[in-house]
Amino acid sequence: MFKRSIIGPALMLIGVFLYFNQGQSFGAGAIFANFWASMFVIPLGLLFHWLYFGVTGGKGVGLLIPGGILFTAGLVCQLATLFSAWHILWPGFILAVAVGLFEFYWFGNRNKWLLIPINILAVLSLLFFGVFSLSAFSGQLATMQPLFAIALIIVGAFAMLSRKKEQ
Template sequence: MKRTILAPLLILLGAYLLFNQGGMISTGSIFATFWPTLFVIPLGLFFHWMYFSMVGRKGVGLLIPGGILLTAGIVSQIASLFDNWGTMWPGFILAVAAGLFEFYWFGSRNKWMLIPINILTVLSLLFFVVFSIGPVLSYLSIVQPLIAILLVLGGAWLILGQRKRG
């Protein structure tokens, strides 16, 4: 039991030290960085543990807050580690879809549940794409000359390859 709790904490602390080289480390900075892992994710796991170990199929409603908290905790932890809240916020919409999907999957499989699940998932993925395209395009502007050269070479190869065959 101790290893189960201690192992992820050691991994996260090591990752934090790796990414925060040269910065001051204090209890406040650790709490500010790892609050999702310390508070939100364990609460989501607690709801899952309650369902799978304690109450079983009659407590399927526990999976809705469990899925929401677990997914929101993972999204928050990634956003906190990499300081990219502007890109990761659609994960909170996906968190609701994840909680509802667990309720659907382990519950009575009411097909009408798939409507809000799919709407929320598509909306979340759409926002992820829209808010991620800016950083991707700014990265492409750095690599643009290389892409241009590859496109010119690819077109020339296609033209020269056609002449050899014809």
């Protein structure tokens, strides 16, 4: 059990780190700099979940709010650190609050009024993800503009030249 739950993911993270940092130094400082979220923030979020599901027997539903926030924020921080994508992944912090509140809603008494802030935060986060992802990839799309233009011309020509189906 211990090998699968702790050693397996740890070896995978070290493998990802070695793959992305080929030719760079590999020391304790580099490990802490790249995996601080996996070492501190994500386990703290999992601790809150364990306290709710394991220790309190489902009675301390309020533990899921910080648990969901910390776990999601830890994932966002880890991905942003590994891929240097803070400029794209920052809306994940807004989504983290929505995840924590949704866990509270799902495992709690299902107060329907809690869905209002959950939906507002989730939609806002997804909107920011979309906008900042498109702006980050707009430079790459500019190089593909001739191909996109040709594709539009071909699709338009097929649309004009295709015969209408008889009804």
